[in-house]
Amino acid sequence: xKYDADxxxxxxxxxxLTAAITAAENGMNVIVLEKMPMAGGNTLISGGEYxxxxxxxxxxxxxxxxxxxxxxDIMKGGDEESDPALxxxxxxxxxxxxxxxxxxVGMIFEDYMLFFGGHSVERSLVPKNATGYEMIHKLTEKLxxxxxxxxxxxxxxxxxxxENGRVTGVKAEYHxxxxxxxxxxxxxxxxxxxxxxxxxxxxxxxxxxxGYLSTNSVGSMGDGLxxxxxxxxxxxxxxxxxxxxxxxxxxxxxxxxxxxRMEGRSILVNKEGKRFVEELERxxxxxxxxxxxxxxxSYMFWDASAMEDSGMDVKHAAEYNxxxxxxxxxxxxxxxxxxxxxxxxAEELKKTVENYNQYAKDGKDLEFNKRGKLxxxxxxxxxxxVSKPAIHHTMGGIxxxxxxxxxxxxxxxxxxxxxxxxxxGDIHGTNRLGSNAIADITVFGxxxxxxxxx
Ligand code: ADP
Numbered sequence: 001x002k003y004d005a006d007x008x009x010x011x012x013x014x015x016x017l018t019a020a021i022t023a024a025e026n027g028m029n030v031i032v033l034e035k036m037p038m039a040g041g042n043t044l045i046s047g048g049e050y051x052x053x054x055x056x057x058x059x060x061x062x063x064x065x066x067x068x069x070x071x072x073d074i075m076k077g078g079d080e081e082s083d084p085a086l087x088x089x090x091x092x093x094x095x096x097x098x099x100x101x102x103x104x105v106g107m108i109f110e111d112y113m114l115f116f117g118g119h120s121v122e123r124s125l126v127p128k129n130a131t132g133y134e135m136i137h138k139l140t141e142k143l144x145x146x147x148x149x150x151x152x153x154x155x156x157x158x159x160x161x162x163e164n165g166r167v168t169g170v171k172a173e174y175h176x177x178x179x180x181x182x183x184x185x186x187x188x189x190x191x192x193x194x195x196x197x198x199x200x201x202x203x204x205x206x207x208x209x210x211g212y213l214s215t216n217s218v219g220s221m222g223d224g225l226x227x228x229x230x231x232x233x234x235x236x237x238x239x240x241x242x243x244x245x246x247x248x249x250x251x252x253x254x255x256x257x258x259x260x261r262m263e264g265r266s267i268l269v270n271k272e273g274k275r276f277v278e279e280l281e282r283x284x285x286x287x288x289x290x291x292x293x294x295x296x297x298s299y300m301f302w303d304a305s306a307m308e309d310s311g312m313d314v315k316h317a318a319e320y321n322x323x324x325x326x327x328x329x330x331x332x333x334x335x336x337x338x339x340x341x342x343x344x345x346a347e348e349l350k351k352t353v354e355n356y357n358q359y360a361k362d363g364k365d366l367e368f369n370k371r372g373k374l375x376x377x378x379x380x381x382x383x384x385x386v387s388k389p390a391i392h393h394t395m396g397g398i399x400x401x402x403x404x405x406x407x408x409x410x411x412x413x414x415x416x417x418x419x420x421x422x423x424x425g426d427i428h429g430t431n432r433l434g435s436n437a438i439a440d441i442t443v444f445g446x447x448x449x450x451x452x453x454x
Pocket of ligand 1: 010011012013014015016033034035036039040041042043044154155156157190191192193217219220221223224420421422423441
């Protein structure tokens with residue numbers, strides 16, 4: 001079978017859908033290929049939070065922020081390893097992208113924000129119900145409106161190049177059948193990262209191989225990286241692989257109940273009942289610190305008012321109930337009881353909480369200098385949740401220029417090939433800050449969609 005289009009997009013996660021909609025709105029005939037039976041990828045299972053400086057919630061709360069400050073955070077958060085030009089675009093266009101999602105795509109955002117690690121101010125917008133579903137649902141609806149088909153269970157296997165080195169199409173497989181797609185204008189690679197691919201992780205970074213579970217969608221196997229490399233694309237920063245610090249010790253799933261941490265309302269302690277890291281540090285820093293604790297796990301502690309204010313047991317009720325049932329989370333009337341459940345040193349934990357409350361009173365955390373407003377712990381019931389790091393994001397990937405065109409190992413543009421989203425490298429340096437991926441896939445998804453339509 002054969003299909004002809006102006007633009008073929010590989011991958012129906014946030015980046016691919018955004019790029020496809022943008023290209024369609026620029027008059028292109030677009031087909032989106034997705035290997036899974038549904039759209040969404042890692043975007044769908046993410047919290048969907050979106051970092052945007054000078055956003056409308058900040059405005060309401062009279063919080064000062066700027067694109068420059070955000071740029072500085074991206075660079076610092078990734079140890080200055082990002083391509084400055086790409087990081088600059090992300091910082092400058094993040095707000096625009098968020099407004100596009102809100103006003104053009106119809107995404108609904110909550111009226112509060114979250115404080116993600118490594119940001120210098122609270123700037124992360126929260127989608128309806130704090131999951132990636134809102135984004136994928138609304139993008140898929142919008143794609144339908146443009147009349148662009150989404151071919152599910154269709155796995156791209158190979159990029160087709162003509163004799164001039166221009167990408168002109170894609171070979172794909174649908175239920176064992178080979179399908180050829182020709183793309184007059186070109187192909188947008190938006191196939192996501194390789195966080196679910198143990199072998200590939202180990203190939204690029206020995207430490208990040210099978211010793212870790214993964215938070216990722218099973219589709220994040222790095223297909224697009226392999227396809228692009230085969231036709232000469234440059235892959236960069238491939239060893240930069242991020243673990244998320246607080247994941248399910250059994251499945252590796254990212255635990256959203258733990259977002260009480262991003263509201264500044266929980267602490268992380270070890271079996272000895274002591275804090276060991278700033279709770280709003282970068283993910284990589286916290287993950288490394290956790291791995292040095294007894295049992296390579298951490299215990300998140302919070303109180304009744306933190307639970308009530310954050311509403312985590314309601315927002316993420318299914319996860320919460322599952323954690324209780326599987327004994328990964330305990331709710332107990334006293335601190336001693338909660339500590340005993342996980343055999344944590346209760347005396348020490350008590351001291352830790354007393355110290356923290358004193359810091360809150362004084363307005364300064366003398367041990368770890370935790371950012372944001374410190375809120376003391378009050379009455380029970382108390383909650384303790386066990387968790388450990390799991391692979392979350394692959395920062396490395398295809399090298400692109402500022403127009404989202406793919407660059408070859410010789411530093412030349414590969415005509416007809418564009419890339420956006422987690423498949424791209426060199427935007428977040430060694431470490432992506434929380435809520436920067438959703439901004440990234442939106443900003444560069446739109447750029448790819450515009451560039452290919454020119
Ligand atoms: P991003 O955040 O960059 O959009 P996601 O992980 O959300 O990344 O989405 C990537 C999508 O690409 C996933 O839905 C994944 O299943 C899909 N995908 C990965 N490899 C292929 C492939 N070879 N062919 C088609 N779709 C693919």
